[in-house]
Amino acid sequence: MVDMDTIVSLCKRRGFVFQSSEIYGGLASTYDYGPLGIEMKRNIRDSWWRTFINGRDDCVGIESAILMHPQVWVTSGHLASFSDPLVECRNCHRRFREDHLDDVSKCPECDGELTNPRQFNMMLKTFLGPIEDGANQVYLRPETAQGIFVNFQNVLNSTRRKLPFGIGQIGKSFRNEITVGNFIFRTREFEQMELEYFVKPGDDEVQHKMWINFCMDWFLGMGITPEKLRIRDHEREELSHYSKATSDIEYLFPWGWGELMGIANRTDFDLKAHSDATSTRLEYFDEETREHIVPYVIEPAIGVDRVLIINLIDAYTEEDTHTSDGKTEKRTVLKLHPSIAPVKVAVLPLSRNDLLRPKAQQVFDLIRKRFVTQYDDAQSIGRRYRRQDEIGTPLCITIDFQTVEQDDAVTIRDRDTMSQVRVPISDLLVSLQERLPQ
Secondary structure, three states: OOOHHHHHHHHHHHOOEEEOOHHHOOOOOOEEEOHHHHHHHHHHHHHHHHHHHHOOOOEEEOOOOOEOOOHHHHHOOHHHHOEEEEEEEOOOOOEEEHHHOOOOOEOOOOOOEEOOOEEEEOOEEEEOOOOOOHHHEEEEOOOOHHHHHOOHHHHHHHHOOOOOEEEEEEEEEEOOOOOOEOOOOEOOEEEEEEEEEEEOOOOHHHHHHHHHHHHHHHHHHOOOOHHHEEEEEOOHHHOOOOOOEEEEEEEEEOOEEEEEEEEEEEEOHHHHHHHHHHOOOOOEEEOOOOEEEOOEEEEEEEEHHHHHHHHHHHHEEEEEEEOOOOOEEEEEEEOOOOOOOOOOEEEEEOOOOOOOHHHHHHHHHHHHOOOOEEEOOOOOHHHHHHHHHHHOOOEEEEEOHHHHHHHOEEEEEEOOOOOEEEEEHHHHHHHHHHHOOO
16 A cells, blocks of 8 residues: 555645645644636535435535534534543643543654643634623634534525425535644645535434445445445444444544545434524425424535545556667556546647647637646656546547648557547547546
């Protein structure tokens, strides 16, 4: 398996992920996404939205505000319960999450004595208005779910949905994590894709299992290695204050198994809590039984950043190839699923010869209207193939002298097999569409 140093180096070198504020020495556990990284994130969001929202008849989307009334977080239990056990070394004064330590008797950095644990709330605070006092204090949301729960009745009234149905959204969340690291696996600012699926009480356990399988199929559909995925059910003592049952889909990272996605049975905790706090009826009226129901909720939730990093890890491949002169060289290739790859097609004129440039530009202009495309004519064609392999571009198109002088056709090269096929330019878009599944 590839090590994280290799992935971090690739991300910096090729423009996937940069350290935030790097020229100032960086800010711990914050990252910026470069030209390739932002395209890949957009593809991941699109895949999730297409699968979980637009691809289903029973789900709709919203976009709620990052800043919410502070009472929301009191009602949801986050101010009281959203905390981790914090210990501090009496010698070096480093701080750690107690539940992340193998040995809670000594500091993992200097073997110093650790303090007794105390609870540390992970919500980030800010202030609205010109005066920084308690009356103006608000929080950066630690999850997107509460924006869905407080809008439950708005969505229900405006869409007239029938149970079961889901409300999903994609957005930024913030957690003042004690222990961060492993690159973008655990950060203080991250982007979540969350769905709240409302069901009748009594149907929740069946729906919970259904969503676990649904989510697993999504990962397999984007080409993640099945043997590197597993499902782990939470023990009772692990469950969040709102959860009846939670199952994690875990991935085998270079440092071991880690949480990729959580699918929780939140019961009716959130809707009842907000209803009681505001005297607002957050209910569903069942026309068959003529009863008002507070639905149970199944919540599949995942971070965009974690989907990105597992795709990079899973797709990274080094293999030996043979050159035309019989030598063996190493080829680095990201075997990303075409729907996730940041660049879909690269247009590569055989050389910078003036006879090739106009036709190459014509082909580039044709393709870029439909697919994210790069044009590259720097260095040898072999080096350009290698550059595209390393960023995961599924298809390369070569324009050569035969294109200009004889058949008005181009060569399509496949990233994974390196096989090549000749295609007329008039058929090129159809041929690319067939080779680039969504």
